[in-house]
Amino acid sequence: MAATVAIGLMSGTSMDGIDVAVLETDGEAVVRRGPGGFFPYDDAFRARIEAGLDDARTIEGRQDRPGTLAGLERDITLRHAEVVRRFLNEHPSVAPDVIGFHGQTVLHRPDEALTVQLGDGALLARETGLPVVYDMRAADMEHGGQGAPLVPVYHAALAASLPEGLRQFPVCFVNIGGISNVTFVPEEGAPIAFDTGPGNALIDQWVAAGSGRAFDEDGRIAGEGEIAQDVVARYLDASFFDEPAPKSLDRGDFTTGLAAGLSLADGARTLAAVSAGAILKARAHMPEQPLVWIVCGGGRKNPHIMADLRRGAGNVRVVVAEDAGFDGDAMEAEAWAYLAVRSLKGLPLTFPTTTGCSRPVTGGVLVTP
Secondary structure: OOOEEEEEEEEOOOOOEEEEEEEEEOOOOOEEEEEEEEEEOOHHHHHHHHHHHHHHOOOOOOOOOOOOHHHHHHHHHHHHHHHHHHHHHHOOOOOOOEEEEEEEEEEEEHHHOEEEEEOOHHHHHHHHOOOEEEOOOHHHHHOOOOOOOOOHHHHHHHHOOOOHHHOOOOEEEEEEOOEEEEEEEOOOOOOEEEEEEEOOHHHHHHHHHHHOOOOOHHHOOHHHOOOOHHHHHHHHOOHHHHOOOOOOOOHHHOOOHHHOOOOHHHHHHHHHHHHHHHHHHHHHHOOOOOOEEEEEOHHHHOHHHHHHHHHHHOOOEEEEHHHHOOOOOOHHHHHHHHHHHHHHOOOOOEOHHHHOOOOOEOOOEEEOO
8 A cells, every 4th residue: 555645743731842743654554754853832832822721621612712712723723834834844855745733632521522622724734735634533532432542553553663672562652741641552452542640741830830941851850859759649549540441631630739838859859750650550451561661752851750660660671762763752743644644544543442432433634725
């Protein structure tokens, strides 16, 4: 089957900017990774998105855009269009057939079958002159799914190309973004996936409130602190961790409130331990223990999260995506490119074992310029 060149665009729950990646794929086994890039939001725009989360709490229907959200949606889309233009100018040899556009999640309530990503696919198609596949979560929810995570089908494709030393099944991919999620890939059969708990979001919020910095670069602030084990225990006692998979989270489901009273450094270190502890608790919802953990997303750059994971995993190998030959920053954007091609071909994006949908479900809306 002929391969399609797709650009994936991801603005995740960390709300720090737009990841771009190029993938040439048939939506199945053929995966040829191209260039990627990251285009950060300025502080003022990031603050606008954070303010928009408050407006989003009043949403009752997927098309509702109360308060600032209509204008914010347009501006998010225009920023994505500008990023595509800049990226293609930097990589003139890339000739994309389609864009996979995630948009910016501002609300995710799986219990109400409601998820909202700000992003106008038709506007992006007009601005870039390229076909766009977007709104890829809705169909899953219409079939009883959580609407997240969607990356597992791509993780399963990557698992088939692992280097010899890491091709030990079952493999678990861990994505530490604002929210963390895992994909358990057995040697045979469908992957199992679910959100595990807070990833970087609580650390980012804590550090921003206490220092004005957007995040704890290289875990330097946490490196000056100590873990408040009682606080970690209270976080990990939340009922979410006992709920069966598949399951998913909204960014606002956990807050920094339990860390109140800690110093800036102690809070950053404690919340890093919470992120790692939440991932390790996910093992209780896996049919067997993974032999290899492959960590991607921004959280892999926090040495405290990684150290806690390795310590908690015992003899199991815990490696970052780059050790497996992947790009840990670009993986979600690559996944959105992969999903766009699967959508074009009517292939499933989600499965009962990844989101809880009633059957394998395709999804996405195609718009042309």
